[in-house]
Amino acid sequence: MRELIEQHKSTLVFVNTRSMAEVLSSRFRVWDISLPIDVHHGSLSKSSRITAEKGLKKGELKGLVCTSSLELGIDVGTVELVIQYMSPRQVTRLIQRVGRAGHRLGLTAKGVVFTADPDDTLEAMVICRKALKEELEPVRIPEKPYDVLCHQIAALLMLKSKWKAQQIRELYAKAYPYRDLTPEELHEVLTYMHNRFPRFAWYDPSDGAVLKPRRTRFLYRYFFGHLSMIPEEKQYLVVDESSGTAVGLLDEAFMAEYGEVGVKFVFRGSLWMIKRIEGDRIYVAPIQDPTGAIPSWIGEEIPVPYEVAQEVGALRARVEELLKQGKKLMSIAKAISKEYPADLETVLSAIAEVEQQVKGKHPVPTHRRILVESLGNTVVVHTHLGTLGNRALARLLADALAELVGETIGVQQDPYRIILNSPIPLKANMVRKILVGLVEEDVEERIEEVAERTGLFKRRLIHVARRFGALPEDFDYSSVSLRKLVEAFRGTIVYKEALKELKTKDLDTQVVELFFEKLLSNDLEIVAVDRMEPSPMTASALEKLSKKLELVPPERMHRVILESAKSRLLSETRLFVCADCWSWMDYIRVLDLPPQPRCPICRSKAIGLVDLYEEKVAKVAEKMRKGSKLSKNEQRIADRIIRSAELVERYGKKAVVALVAKGLRYDEVEEILEEAKEMNDDFFQAIVEAEKRALKRRFY
Numbered sequence: 001m002r003e004l005i006e007q008h009k010s011t012l013v014f015v016n017t018r019s020m021a022e023v024l025s026s027r028f029r030v031w032d033i034s035l036p037i038d039v040h041h042g043s044l045s046k047s048s049r050i051t052a053e054k055g056l057k058k059g060e061l062k063g064l065v066c067t068s069s070l071e072l073g074i075d076v077g078t079v080e081l082v083i084q085y086m087s088p089r090q091v092t093r094l095i096q097r098v099g100r101a102g103h104r105l106g107l108t109a110k111g112v113v114f115t116a117d118p119d120d121t122l123e124a125m126v127i128c129r130k131a132l133k134e135e136l137e138p139v140r141i142p143e144k145p146y147d148v149l150c151h152q153i154a155a156l157l158m159l160k161s162k163w164k165a166q167q168i169r170e171l172y173a174k175a176y177p178y179r180d181l182t183p184e185e186l187h188e189v190l191t192y193m194h195n196r197f198p199r200f201a202w203y204d205p206s207d208g209a210v211l212k213p214r215r216t217r218f219l220y221r222y223f224f225g226h227l228s229m230i231p232e233e234k235q236y237l238v239v240d241e242s243s244g245t246a247v248g249l250l251d252e253a254f255m256a257e258y259g260e261v262g263v264k265f266v267f268r269g270s271l272w273m274i275k276r277i278e279g280d281r282i283y284v285a286p287i288q289d290p291t292g293a294i295p296s297w298i299g300e301e302i303p304v305p306y307e308v309a310q311e312v313g314a315l316r317a318r319v320e321e322l323l324k325q326g327k328k329l330m331s332i333a334k335a336i337s338k339e340y341p342a343d344l345e346t347v348l349s350a351i352a353e354v355e356q357q358v359k360g361k362h363p364v365p366t367h368r369r370i371l372v373e374s375l376g377n378t379v380v381v382h383t384h385l386g387t388l389g390n391r392a393l394a395r396l397l398a399d400a401l402a403e404l405v406g407e408t409i410g411v412q413q414d415p416y417r418i419i420l421n422s423p424i425p426l427k428a429n430m431v432r433k434i435l436v437g438l439v440e441e442d443v444e445e446r447i448e449e450v451a452e453r454t455g456l457f458k459r460r461l462i463h464v465a466r467r468f469g470a471l472p473e474d475f476d477y478s479s480v481s482l483r484k485l486v487e488a489f490r491g492t493i494v495y496k497e498a499l500k501e502l503k504t505k506d507l508d509t510q511v512v513e514l515f516f517e518k519l520l521s522n523d524l525e526i527v528a529v530d531r532m533e534p535s536p537m538t539a540s541a542l543e544k545l546s547k548k549l550e551l552v553p554p555e556r557m558h559r560v561i562l563e564s565a566k567s568r569l570l571s572e573t574r575l576f577v578c579a580d581c582w583s584w585m586d587y588i589r590v591l592d593l594p595p596q597p598r599c600p601i602c603r604s605k606a607i608g609l610v611d612l613y614e615e616k617v618a619k620v621a622e623k624m625r626k627g628s629k630l631s632k633n634e635q636r637i638a639d640r641i642i643r644s645a646e647l648v649e650r651y652g653k654k655a656v657v658a659l660v661a662k663g664l665r666y667d668e669v670e671e672i673l674e675e676a677k678e679m680n681d682d683f684f685q686a687i688v689e690a691e692k693r694a695l696k697r698r699f700y
Helices: 002-007 018-032 046-060 091-098 118-132 144-160 167-173 183-195 215-223 253-256 306-324 329-339 342-359 388-404 428-440 441-452 457-468 483-487 493-506 511-519 536-548 553-571 614-626 632-651 653-659 666-675 682-696
Strands: 011-014 037-040 063-066 081-085 110-116 163-164 202-204 210-212 235-240 247-253 263-265 269-277 281-284 370-374 378-382 408-416 417-422 525-530 572-577 585-589 607-610
Touching: 002 011, 002 081, 002 110, 018 037, 018 063, 018 553, 037 046, 046 063, 046 572, 046 585, 081 091, 091 118, 091 202, 110 118, 118 306, 118 342, 144 167, 144 210, 144 215, 144 493, 163 167, 163 247, 167 183, 167 210, 183 493, 210 511, 235 253, 235 682, 247 253, 247 263, 247 682, 253 457, 253 666, 306 329, 306 388, 329 342, 342 536, 370 428, 370 536, 378 428, 378 536, 388 417, 388 428, 388 441, 388 511, 408 536, 417 457, 417 536, 428 511, 428 525, 428 572, 441 511, 457 483, 457 493, 493 682, 553 682, 572 614, 572 666, 585 614, 607 632, 614 632, 632 653, 632 666, 653 666, 666 682
Parallel strands: 011 063, 011 081, 037 063, 081 110, 235 281, 370 525
Antiparallel strands: 163 210, 202 210, 235 247, 263 269, 269 281, 370 378, 378 417, 408 417, 572 585, 572 607
16 A cells, blocks of 8 residues: 555545544554655544645645545545555445546546455455446435424424425425325324424314424424434443543444443453443453454444345355366456456455365355354354345344244344354254244344344434434433333334334345345255354354454553554644744644744744634634734633643643643643653653543543
């Protein structure tokens, strides 16, 4: 990647998650902090994002490691190359991202995908082929979102105090998502708005009259408080129960799917078990046994579509068939590399595991063959159904197994397989029979039954209830059980919308129904095998999982954290302002500062710093120069500049490094600066410890 970045004037390196953006940019900086590469994602400070954007546009940076935050809209100048790190997972994602390069008349968009394992490589090959052939995923427009309708009816009542239900239906039926809105569905939404307290509307079903409520304060508060339908994702503080120290943050997606007492997970290179959950704090204890543990970041992944997973399975089937016909792997790879935009070496590495499977006389899992492989307490079910299809099937399978054996079944999935963990050994044929037995079930009905017991549904129910105004925005996720939430909303329009959202965003029931249809018509075969040792492809799947679960020795982790903290702090950007003359300000990266910063105009050492837009600070600086009166907010900004300037004047660049740390108070910064004689490991370690305490303080 570095070679490619250095060969081009400007490069965007896209990754799929914020955590991966941080990891990758941190590695670049640890290797060479002077390398002109920065990071860009939604969680960064405004000034850091602005400086990164300007840096690439001006040519000061050669590359940006970024997430979907730079997929569209933001002007970063001319981009020569796009690198996608790991499979983009969807054709539309790849097109959108690579389209940022050569984005000018007469130029060609150019992109390179770096992959990590055979699954990743085959997936990326399929996605790249589809992109070149313009085979995009169909756009799925949400059908009749009831929470949005509720919000829009509130808007109508703010325009006019009296409406007829028929008028509302005729008006909104002109919008594509509501083209099939029935009177009964509208009636349910209006009934909710009438029955809730305080009311959002008066509704009389007898004549269809819809009136603005007498007390309008709550209606206005609801409307303006829910202008965005994007849910606020809550974060949870992970605390080591034994020492009381903050370990880090987990997001709501992970907690919804796996956040239960007793769950083992790998976080920051160490193995933990959830001991208790209190509000937005998760108390954990370090453990040694990794059996059944899960990676903490699994909830963030972009879903791989069914069609992509199926083509990956078809490629494996083709390689197996040709190998059995006596063809050499090299000749197969040559043929595939002509059809897919990947070099020979890449294709060879991706299909090598299929050759190992065939040589060992093991069945190859394909788009038409389901391989169920039992290794005692762990069963791997190879199914090429994509992320949402496999997640839905995994829930059905685990639920049916749990009913049969009377034990809780742990489940994980990716686009190509389902991994089941059981407290007792399971036979592959037992899992096969359950899989075949599920064919007779009503998928929609069964999914709804299973959904009520999953954290995924709880998360969706809370998001939807917030958007309906049925729960406050700051509702504590862990303060009420899933059972009580379901009981409170069952039968309501809130419940129906949450279930609809679960079945479109988290699970794909249509794919599972298609899977069962193929089983019934014998288009699919299921091979069940019990083994002491996994077959090569199952071993590869388990190894892939173990990489996500890799434990890092404490001394190495300490070094990694310290080096990452150094590179992060030195790469931060802030707006620097002279607190003497108030005539100079500029965005500067901490690394680029001299040991003792000075104002280039008046030579003062009193240089303050803030994480704000230049336009906002310029007004404050102008008033300070003229001696004009400041507003309360402007006074706060001036105080921050003056306070930080006092520290920079006394301690120089060292003060700036401590001031850009996350969440530290001025007294904490001063304490660190007084103890540290120079910017050595002890200095950075003191900042890391102070950040942990600040993180903990945020959750009080």
